[in-house]
Amino acid sequence: MTLTHQVKYIAFNALKSLFPEIDINSDMITVNQTKPDFVGDYTIVLFPFVKLLKQKPDILGKNIGNYIIENTTLFQNYTIVSGFLNLTVKDDYWHRFLAKHFNDENYGLIAKIDCRIMVEYSSPNTNKPLHFGHLRNNFLGASVSEILKAAGNDVIKANLVNDRGIHICKSMIAWMRYANGATPIATGIKGDHLVGDYYVLFNDVYKKEVAQLIEAGKPEKTAEKEAPIMQEAQELLRKWEAGDVEVRNLWHTMNGWVYEGFTKSYNRLGITFDKMYYESETYLLGKKIIEEGLNKGILFKKEDGSVWVDLKEDGFDEKLLLRGDGTSVYITQDLGTAKLKYDEFNISQSIYVIADEQNYHISILKLILKKLGEPCAEGIYHLSYGMVELPTGKMKSREGTVVDADDMVDEMIALAKEQTETAGKTEGFTPKELADLYETIGLGALKFYLLRVDPKKKMIFNPKESIDLHGFTATFIQYAHARICSILKKENIPLSLDSNQFANFKPTLPIEKLEKEIISLLEQYPNILAESAKEFNPSTICNYCFLLAQTFNSFYDIHSISKAENEEKKQLRLMIIIMTATTLKNGMNLLGIKVPNKM
RNA sequence: GGUUCGGUAGCUCAGCUGGAUAGAGCAUCAGCCUUCUAAGCUGGGGGUCAUUGGUUCGAAUCCAAUCCGGAUCACCA
Numbered sequence: 047m048t049l050t051h052q053v054k055y056i057a058f059n060a061l062k063s064l065f066p067e068i069d070i071n072s073d074m075i076t077v078n079q080t081k082p083d084f085v086g087d088y089t090i091v092l093f094p095f096v097k098l099l100k101q102k103p104d105i106l107g108k109n110i111g112n113y114i115i116e117n118t119t120l121f122q123n124y125t126i127v128s129g130f131l132n133l134t135v136k137d138d139y140w141h142r143f144l145a146k147h148f149n150d151e152n153y154g155l156i157a158k159i160d161c162r163i164m165v166e167y168s169s170p171n172t173n174k175p176l177h178f179g180h181l182r183n184n185f186l187g188a189s190v191s192e193i194l195k196a197a198g199n200d201v202i203k204a205n206l207v208n209d210r211g212i213h214i215c216k217s218m219i220a221w222m223r224y225a226n227g228a229t230p231i232a233t234g235i236k237g238d239h240l241v242g243d244y245y246v247l248f249n250d251v252y253k254k255e256v257a258q259l260i261e262a263g264k265p266e267k268t269a270e271k272e273a274p275i276m277q278e279a280q281e282l283l284r285k286w287e288a289g290d291v292e293v294r295n296l297w298h299t300m301n302g303w304v305y306e307g308f309t310k311s312y313n314r315l316g317i318t319f320d321k322m323y324y325e326s327e328t329y330l331l332g333k334k335i336i337e338e339g340l341n342k343g344i345l346f347k348k349e350d351g352s353v354w355v356d357l358k359e360d361g362f363d364e365k366l367l368l369r370g371d372g373t374s375v376y377i378t379q380d381l382g383t384a385k386l387k388y389d390e391f392n393i394s395q396s397i398y399v400i401a402d403e404q405n406y407h408i409s410i411l412k413l414i415l416k417k418l419g420e421p422c423a424e425g426i427y428h429l430s431y432g433m434v435e436l437p438t439g440k441m442k443s444r445e446g447t448v449v450d451a452d453d454m455v456d457e458m459i460a461l462a463k464e465q466t467e468t469a470g471k472t473e474g475f476t477p478k479e480l481a482d483l484y485e486t487i488g489l490g491a492l493k494f495y496l497l498r499v500d501p502k503k504k505m506i507f508n509p510k511e512s513i514d515l516h517g518f519t520a521t522f523i524q525y526a527h528a529r530i531c532s533i534l535k536k537e538n539i540p541l542s543l544d545s546n547q548f549a550n551f552k553p554t555l556p557i558e559k560l561e562k563e564i565i566s567l568l569e570q571y572p573n574i575l576a577e578s579a580k581e582f583n584p585s586t587i588c589n590y591c592f593l594l595a596q597t598f599n600s601f602y603d604i605h606s607i608s609k610a611e612n613e614e615k616k617q618l619r620l621m622i623i624i625m626t627a628t629t630l631k632n633g634m635n636l637l638g639i640k641v642p643n644k645m
Numbered sequence: 646g647g648u649u650c651g652g653u654a655g656c657u658c659a660g661c662u663g664g665a666u667a668g669a670g671c672a673u674c675a676g677c678c679u680u681c682u683a684a685g686c687u688g689g690g691g692g693u694c695a696u697u698g699g700u701u702c703g704a705a706u707c708c709a710a711u712c713c714g715g716a717u718c719a720c721c722a
Contacts, residue, residue: 603686
């Protein structure tokens with residue numbers, strides 16, 4: 047049980063014992079950490095009880111304070127400041143906490159619970175390379191997966207690849223028309239980029255063709271439908287659905303190029319999956335569910351044969367589930383895949399990491415499954431995140447106004463290199479070590495930049511301003527970790543201790559302010575992890591790691607570790623920094639960010 | 646228009662189960678390397694927490710209305 051819980055529990059018992067005749071709810075008790083300007087570690091807010099118990103805050107505080115001091119062992123004393131009861135925890139508690147956990151690699155991990163969760167993220171289209179916005183999705187999904195694992199869940203990381211449909215046919219038709227057989231090998235262009243180039247080209251040509259038709263007197267809507275390249279793309283889709291061998295071969299080839307490219311990107315980003323779904327394999331699954339729904343009378347058919355669901359009672363409109371010609375729409379496939387996931391893995395929760403532009407879609411998906419009586423509906427949770435925008439507005443692959451993910455990674459690594467060299471910190475590294483370091487710093491900065499903001503908020507990224515390596519960044523945290531490692535190396539202490547090197551630690555001296563601040567932060571790590579998991583929010587971890595690193599830096603500045611005032615202080619501080627390093631490392635790992643031992 | 650998310654320092658963001666004087670980073674100004682890594686530390690300036698009203702001992706936080714901005718309401722995915 048962490049301190050916050052303990053204090054609340056103690057306060058509750060104190061009130062119950064002091065006022066047995068009055069019904070007190072534990073929800074009424076507010077326990078906070080004491081603000082830095084006041085003496086104390088934890089604060090109980092007295093106001094809620096003043097009226098109820100008919101005692102003035104000062105008297106009430108004294109009664110509770112005295113009771114707690116006399117009947118529990120956690121606190122050494124208390125003060126009352128205008129309605130706040132500030133309690134100071136005994137140094138002994140902090141000492142024992144530290145001695146118990148400082149070399150525990152698994153500190154903070156929550157015991158296994160019987161809960162299997164699937165996290166679907168990334169879910170790329172195979173017609174274009176990843177851009178900056180996709181990075182937010184990938185980092186979020188990967189990080190939330192790790193956080194949920196640390197919180198005791200069994201997590202399956204899934205990727206549903208959008209590998210079929212009209213958008214794929216668009217890049218195919220442009221390639222057929224204009225590429226002269228170009229391949230990634232022949233051109234030296236990464237496969238996903240090559241295919242993406244033809245997707246952009248399709249839209250250029252399409253726009254021109256539409257313009258020509260409009261000039262020839264066609265209305266805009268007609269022109270959009272009749273543009274030859276669009277008609278060819280649709281013809282391609284029909285052939286694809288009919289299983290035309292040539293079309294399928296080309297589709298297979300071009301998707302293969304894209305996968306090669308994606309694999310390179312994923313490897314570099316450190317993004318992995320436990321299960322791949324391909325829409326081309328799942329897109330027919332929804333039809334069966336819909337048929338059953340029709341038979342049960344939950345869905346209805348219009349004269350043209352299209353199938354609909356009526357959601358008016360739930361505040362929505364009617365929604366099409368199957369076209370008149372029997373082909374599936376976007377949500378048809380999702381219905382099937384949702385059920386498939388549930389049946390295959392017996393998951394109790396299914397998380398979709400998808401941008402907030404699809405809020406409506408996912409809420410309807412869940413609602414329809416519920417109406418159809420599918421048990422998979424209950425566990426569906428949309429981890430909705432804000433889009434990454436440029437100062438000029440949304441990124442659009444069609445128009446080529448995107449910040450490319452691969453380019454961004456290159457730039458960040460180059461920036462890390464440049465700044466390391468400028469700072470003159472390249473000595474003592476082999477070239478391989480330096481290359482690794484630049485990647486650790488560059489990628490770390492990128493991930494942290496995208497994860498440090500609350501997921502549901504949209505972000506504006508200005509490509510002209512490079513991502514900082516100072517202040518609230520991964521670099522700052524990595525630097526704190528490297529500093530600690532440097533001290534430990536000089537002291538000849540391994541990062542992970544097997545035997546308890548400080549077993550005979552018998553502290554007598556009072557803990558100093560910054561020493562206590564760090565220990566207290568470390569003590570809160572399990573709470574932070576639990577909160578982050580509950581909210582599916584990695585930014586909580588970002589904030590925590592930064593605060594811990596920041597506090598360490600202040601501590602480091604005024605307290606010498608190697609040359610501490612005496613042996614006891616040296617031991618204490620070594621324990622503090624060992625645990626700090628471990629916690630920083632574990633926290634950053636939850637974000638998918640590595641920490642170097644030297645930088 | 647319906648639904649929905651957001652509006653906190655010049656900029657980017659924390660804080661939002663109501664609690665003490667609203668916090669970080671960047672930028673800016675002033676200090677700190679003979680001492681464990683200055684990618685760091687210390688301090689200053691910078692705020693009508695969109696607006697108005699309500700609930701409360703107490704509101705950035707909860708409620709209502711209004712203003713501003715985004716997303717969405719496709720036989721696109």
